[in-house]
Amino acid sequence: MKRFGQRSKRDGRWLLCCGILALAGCSATAGTATNTGYPGLSGTAWQLLRIGSMADGQATITVEQPERYTLHFLADGRLALRLDCNRGNGSWQATPASGDSGQLSFGPIASTRMFCPQPSLDSKIARDLGLVHSYRLRDGHLLLSLQTDSGIYEWAPAPIDTSRETPSSPQP
Numbered sequence: 681m682k683r684f685g686q687r688s689k690r691d692g693r694w695l696l697c698c699g700i701l702a703l704a705g706c707s708a709t710a711g712t713a714t715n716t717g718y719p720g721l722s723g724t725a726w727q728l729l730r731i732g733s734m735a736d737g738q739a740t741i742t743v744e745q746p747e748r749y750t751l752h753f754l755a756d757g758r759l760a761l762r763l764d765c766n767r768g769n770g771s772w773q774a775t776p777a778s779g780d781s782g783q784l785s786f787g788p789i790a791s792t793r794m795f796c797p798q799p800s801l802d803s804k805i806a807r808d809l810g811l812v813h814s815y816r817l818r819d820g821h822l823l824l825s826l827q828t829d830s831g832i833y834e835w836a837p838a839p840i841d842t843s844r845e846t847p848s849s850p851q852p
Contacts, residue, residue: 720782721753721774721815726822726835728805734829741801749805750838759786763802766792774815781816784824808833 728749731741743749752760753772761768768791776782786809796802811826812833822835 720776720780720817721772721784721822722755723753724822725750725752725838727838728801729821729834729836731801731804732832732834734831743801746836747838749801751835759789761789761791761806763791763805764800765794765796766802766806768792768806770809780818782814784812784815786810786812805833 727746728743729746730743733740748762748764750762754760757771757773759770759772761770768789770789771787772784773787774782774784789806789809791802791806808826808831811830812824813827814825816823816825820837824833824835826832
């Protein structure tokens with residue numbers, strides 16, 4: 681008969697097995713981190729070229745000033761945006777399916793709400809980012825596909841603005 685406080689070898693093995701399974705579960709979920717260390721999107725910056733529609737009768741929108749609409753995928757999962765005269769931020773998460781494509785989602789986007797001179801695409805882009813479900817890198821461009829084939833956003837590489845990530849230098 682076991683006394684209070686004594687453990688059998690069977691109890692020790694059970695605890696060891698539970699510990700190993702718990703650690704394996706933690707490493708499995710830690711391995712699904714998709715933003716950091718993935719070279720496809722992390723640390724890249726893009727400017728909008730055009731918005732295509734899958735619907736018949738809707739023309740492709742070509743952006744006259746691509747530098748006024750930018751996405752910066754920061755390595756820590758944050759997103760910095762320029763939407764015409766507005767600025768914004770949010771979060772992003774990508775799950776690569778292959779070397780050049782995968783699932784992509786954006787968290788809530790917070791942005792300034794200045795009234796930009798018309799015609800402006802700021803509110804359309806802010807709304808549509810919540811509908812993005814996948815991405816593809818093709819010929820140096822980033823293609824963002826919206827849910828239910830409702831559109832494709834085409835982005836070209838843009839210079840990376842590091843002023844948001846590092847403090848400015850003191851001026852003499």
